[in-house]
Amino acid sequence: MSGPDDPGEFGEIARLFRPLTGGAAGAFGLQDDAAVVPGRPGFDLVVTKDALVEGVHVPLGEAPDLIARKLVRVNLSDLAAKGAEPVGAFLAVAWPKAYTARDRERFAQGLAADLEAFALPLLGGDTVTTPGPFTASLTALGWVPEGRMIRRAGASPGDRLAVSGTIGDGVLGLAAVRREVDDPDGHLAARYRLPRPRLDLRAGLRACASAAADVSDGLVADAGHLGAASGVALDIDLARLPLSKSAATWLEAQPDAAAALLRLATGGDDYEVVCAIPPDRPTPAGFTIIGDFRAGQGCKVRLGDRPLDPGPGGWRHPLSTD
Template sequence: MAPSTRSLVMQETDEEDWFAEDDAPPTAVAPATEFDHIERLLRPLTRGDPAALDLLDDAAVLPSRPGYDLVITKDAMVAGVHFLPDEALDVVARKLLRTNLSDLAAKAAEPYGYFLAVGWPSGADVASRETFARGLAEDGAAFDISLLGGDTVTTSGPLVVSATLLGWAPQGGAILRRGAKPGDRLMVSGTIGDGWLGLLAQWGEVMDADGAMLRRYRQPEPRVTLRDAMRIHAKAAADVSDGLLADSSHIAKASGCRVRVDLERLPLSPGAQAWLDQQPEQVEGRISLASGGDDYEIVCAVDPNEAWNFRVAAAAAGVKVSEIGEFVEGEGVSAYYRGRDVTPSRLGWLHG
């Protein structure tokens, strides 16, 4: 995240520029509630991390970690685009952190902390801020990450939230998208399609009797526990955010080879399987599940001699991984079903 030109202290004004208390010119008067907002809602999110400097300074001071690289990722979400305008704000906060944590998981990085930016609509009340902060606190504790700094502003538009997460990977050991070779196996964690079906359930377009698919969409589970297994066995990886087919193709492109996905071997949850059983065309149904996105699983390339060991190591970390294809000579992505080549009608989400 590009820091503000003035500060990384969490503050907000109705003006375009904002200042730390000790930087404010004599004519600038901070809103009466602003420092209370920082102290009461945001400072607890630092969880006492000394790097955050209690959110009293214009920047965070990060420690070095000998033998490790600092891995940085950033995501932004806009109301009405990435979540419904009436979504609970604690859910929004948690999903913001979890989507970024998924990016760190794909790099086999150990999460450390985050910077936050929020553009609050001008009518946002204190209760909204409290709810948002509560979600951050819950997942900050769950994933052992601390707020290190950031910025808040007021906007005439919709709510905009952005987080920049930091993590540590052994020096030179972050798992990149490039690294797959022809002959490597394509493997994926968890199940595929639940996030997309959860979005449809939120729109009322599919049945979700127990709410499992909606939970997967609203609160994805970043595969941070796969870190050690991936460091040993994965050669290239990505998280499944745009869609399994699309994200597999990203690995193939970065690695200079082609990936073939076996649609028959997609790992499906009971809910996704029940939905698929109702579809008139199995292949198209499977393509929909493999291109829907929002699963936040890890898809990776593994040497065929390491595939079994990766399964065992992943299971020890509480995650099931499945072999769903292979990398071959060529470029792009292709799919097949029961031995028959299939041309996917779509791969996943495209970013504008």
């Protein structure tokens, strides 16, 4: 039985992570090999998992507390798109040997800040060391009324395509972090580093959406996933793309508006929600209609009447062909 004064891995887990359980009974103080999630009559348990790898999903040398907070938020973004209420999380983290005790403390402090902010208790997990880059994965659990999880597969011809918030701040935020674009007020970098999971949209999504996904890989790619899973085609008009003031200012300075809008619509890391809304349902507050679904296959992107080629539509992990 380990305690906070024990040396080594188990003592560090007790000191850094046991307080993050929030007293959840099923976590057993992180002193067991498993946790228990009690059932909730009338609800389904939704499970999602996302990982962050330094140098891939976050810049090399990113502050450990910021990585932890982004890890929580990208997972909660998936729950938000499913219309789920967060209930708990499991953490797996691989520390590089260069990570010091202070680095691990900073990660735990960032994790604590957002787990508390989103009322998400830590139920368990694992810590290891790695010769590779820093890697962390979170498994997030959420409740949704029975049979009411909003899937990707649910859009029908005639449904409208809608997206929440603003699009393009994520890709511009990464460019701002790299000092490739101006970001005088820090808005863009903050949107990239600390995306806002749209848990506030759950009620509207449950009431109005027939299909939904979060915008992580790029708006065009993630909207295309809805169409592919639903077996329908879709049409996106980038003239309707909702932009923040910062993104609009950047766009005005670009010599090729169409190419610039494609960059914003395919760059990813926005963590907004893209969804299908049947014609007999209202558009939920916070959403903008940007296109529609129709019979057929594929995704057409245009700027008004001008067809555009979005390429792959967003981020894809390159895989070895060996």
